[in-house]
Amino acid sequence: MHIEHLAIWVRDLEQMRTFYQTYFSAIANQKYTNHQKGFSSYFLRFDGGSRLELMHMPTIPDSPHDSLQQFIGLTHFAVSVGSRDAVDALTERLRADGYLIVGEPRQTGDGYYESVVLDPEQNRIEITA
Structure with missing residues (x-):
């Protein structure tokens, strides 16, 4: 078994795609958009086959966690x-x-x-x- 992919909800889909492409040599698929749900995403592939899904939907709330602190969860x-x-x-x-x-x-x-x-x-x- 292996982890197929991880997913992150993001505010700025294009900025995040560019970041992972620029600094980690990720290769993005074509942008997927579901207009009915207001959802869009990219799958980014890294060397070795692992993938990261970047997802955006304007109704997703911000995390209450402080990124400089540790907390339970991923x-x-x-x-x-x-x-x-x-x-x-x-x-x-x-x-x-x-x-x-x-x-x-x-x-x-x-x-x-x-x-x-x-x-x-x-x-x-x-x-x-």
Whole structure:
């Protein structure tokens, strides 16, 4: 078994698609729109086959959670970039482009080398080697 995809409700579908394409080399499918429901989405495919679904519907409320705090529920997902140098380079590129780094690059106690960044809508992404 494997996780087929994760999904995120987003406010700005195009901004989020562009972010994941630009920084994580995701490849988007054609935009799906259901005009009757006011729903639209993209599936983004990453190297290795995992996918992220970005979904938008104007009636979905904002999350009550503070993205700088931890809380029960799905709190992050990790994207492997292949090496420690790649983690460092992408982290610095995101910082230079104005994204908030909430976890500096480090070796974790469980053996990962990672950093943590917030995407444009404050979702946590672990960047791992």
